[in-house]
Amino acid sequence: MNKKRDKKRFKRQNIKISNVELGDVDHFTDDVISAEKRAEKKLIEKGKFSSKQNIKLKKGRILEVRANYKCIVKIDDKEKVCILGGRFKQVNFETKSIVAAGDYVNVDVSDNARIEEIIPRQNTLSRFSDKNFQTEIIIASNIDQVIITSSYKDPQLNLGLIDRYICAARINNITPLICINKIDLARSLEEIKSIGSFYEKLGFKVVYTSTKTGEGIKELKKLLKNKDSVFSGHSGAGKSSIINKILPDIKLRTAEISEYHRKGVHTTTRSRLIEWDFGGYLVDTPGIKTFGLHRKDKEIIPGIFPGLSLLAKKCKFLNCTHSHEKDCRVIEAVGNGSYPIERYESYLRILESL
Ligand SMILES: Nc1nc2c(ncn2[C@@H]2O[C@H](COP(=O)(O)OP(=O)(O)O)[C@@H](O)[C@H]2O)c(=O)[nH]1
Ligand SMILES: [Mg+2]
Ligand SMILES: [Zn+2]
CATH class of the missing domain: 3.40.50.300 (P-loop containing nucleotide triphosphate hydrolases)
Structure with a gap:
């Protein structure tokens, strides 16, 4: 009944999975999980009813991404050359990295080993290409x-x-x-x-x-x-x-x-x-x-720089940058010597650089 829409949604979901830097595992929404489950079900169904009779998904880990959509995947303690499933190739517009070293994947091992699913990433190391403005390149994941x-x-x-x-x-x-x-x-x-x-x-x-x-x-x-x-x-x-x-x-x-x-x-x-x-x-x-910091990270630094998180919570302003504000616990701590001035200067240098 809703097959067509399901298919569309599934595709969209994959775009998300392959492009977005996912944060903590705890932050995955039910939406993502159900989409995953749906994909899983779909693949099983496909195996049951399509011409492809013996679909058999196995979990693996990508050790290396090679040219032409080929990957070296570790499955069951063996290294196997796998090819990326066709639908992944279609969503390659916001990122150069469809898959990355470190990705956990589900592979259809029934005939030619083919990557059917990319399991949501726990984290990614990525950088942004200078040539194609803002094209994300994932260096590695998980x-x-x-x-x-x-x-x-x-x-x-x-x-x-x-x-x-x-x-x-x-x-x-x-x-x-x-x-x-x-x-x-x-x-x-x-x-x-x-x-x-x-x-x-x-x-x-x-x-x-x-x-x-x-x-x-x-x-x-x-x-x-x-x-x-x-x-x-x-x-x-x-x-x-x-x-x-x-x-x-x-x-x-x-x-x-x-x-x-x-x-x-x-x-x-x-x-x-x-x-x-x-x-x-x-x-x-x-x-x-x-592996570095981006301008978009600037607001986060005042809360995560080594040794500042507890102090920052007690600053008068919630978005205190600890640089000029009144009633700043960090500036106070630097003043009375309980926070080392060298680290504070290092903090200011990072803020300025962003
Ligand atoms: N004295 C000393 N030299 C080291 C030590 N570790 C590496 N080196 C030297 O430092 C230089 C740079 O090392 P390398 O491993 O190439 O650094 P990398 O650029 O971080 O990979 C080489 O000449 C090494 O021999 C160490 O523990 N003590
Ligand atoms: Mg080196
Ligand atoms: Zn402050």
């Missing part, structure tokens, strides 16, 4: 944590960058974890730990590593276990060295900026998931330096 890596020295520890990445991670619904590398270059560990303590007191996990001495690598491994992680941070901080130390035979994708300009967007955005031998995945993406 990530648990970002390892914010900064070196103690060479290059100099950059807490401002750590602050930025923490904000970006929170906005993207990804847990931030701080890794301070090259601790072999410090006079003493106490010296470094005093820097990290600001974040540790706020409940962030901070790990101190050296790929030269091997210190902290075991602890980091424990934190990576059974989680899907992406490494982020300044070039030269030691990300590749750390990953190589953990998984020695790994060949990372290291497309540089120049390569990006030469070959265009496609090569740099192709990420992949690499399984650790102790469980969990490394999200290997050459474009990860672009």
Whole structure:
């Protein structure tokens, strides 16, 4: 009866699923879920009544997206080349990424493995193409944590960058974890730990590593276990060295900026998931330096910058930016020394940059 409308609605739903950055799983509306169920039912029905008799859907995870709508999908512990179902190709107008590394999918494995459904994403790492204004490029999806890596020295520890990445991670619904590398270059560990303590007191996990001495690598491994992680941070901080130390035979994708300009967007955005031998995945993406903040995030920063959320709740104005307002608990805390001025300045720099 309502088949035609159902079909239309289903298509629309998919447009939504493939384009919108979905937030927390808790925020999914019943609408989305019922549409999913409907899709599922439809596919089963199709299997029952169409010429295609033996439709068999299996859940898998996209490890890598290749050209020509092909994906490497992990299904039942095996890697399989799958092709994207036809209807997904039709909705490719707001985003370049129909599917992304990290997506959970349902695959029809009855004959040629075909991706029939993309399960709503828990989060996405995406950036926006400069060429085609506002075209979203999803770098990866369904990530648990970002390892914010900064070196103690060479290059100099950059807490401002750590602050930025923490904000970006929170906005993207990804847990931030701080890794301070090259601790072999410090006079003493106490010296470094005093820097990290600001974040540790706020409940962030901070790990101190050296790929030269091997210190902290075991602890980091424990934190990576059974989680899907992406490494982020300044070039030269030691990300590749750390990953190589953990998984020695790994060949990372290291497309540089120049390569990006030469070959265009496609090569740099192709990420992949690499399984650790102790469980969990490394999200290997050459474009990860672009993981950042957008202008649209400006209003959120005053509430999520490290250490400000509790203070912000007590400011006189609900939308206090903690920069010039009266009765601002943040400005007060900076004044009496209970909030470090260096972090406050870092906060103001981020606000200004947006
Ligand atoms: N002293 C010291 N040097 C390191 C350490 N980790 C990496 N390096 C060096 O730092 C440089 C940059 O490392 P790399 O892994 O390429 O950084 P990436 O750009 O973040 O991937 C290389 O010359 C590494 O040998 C460390 O723990 N201690
Ligand atoms: Mg590197
Ligand atoms: Zn305030």
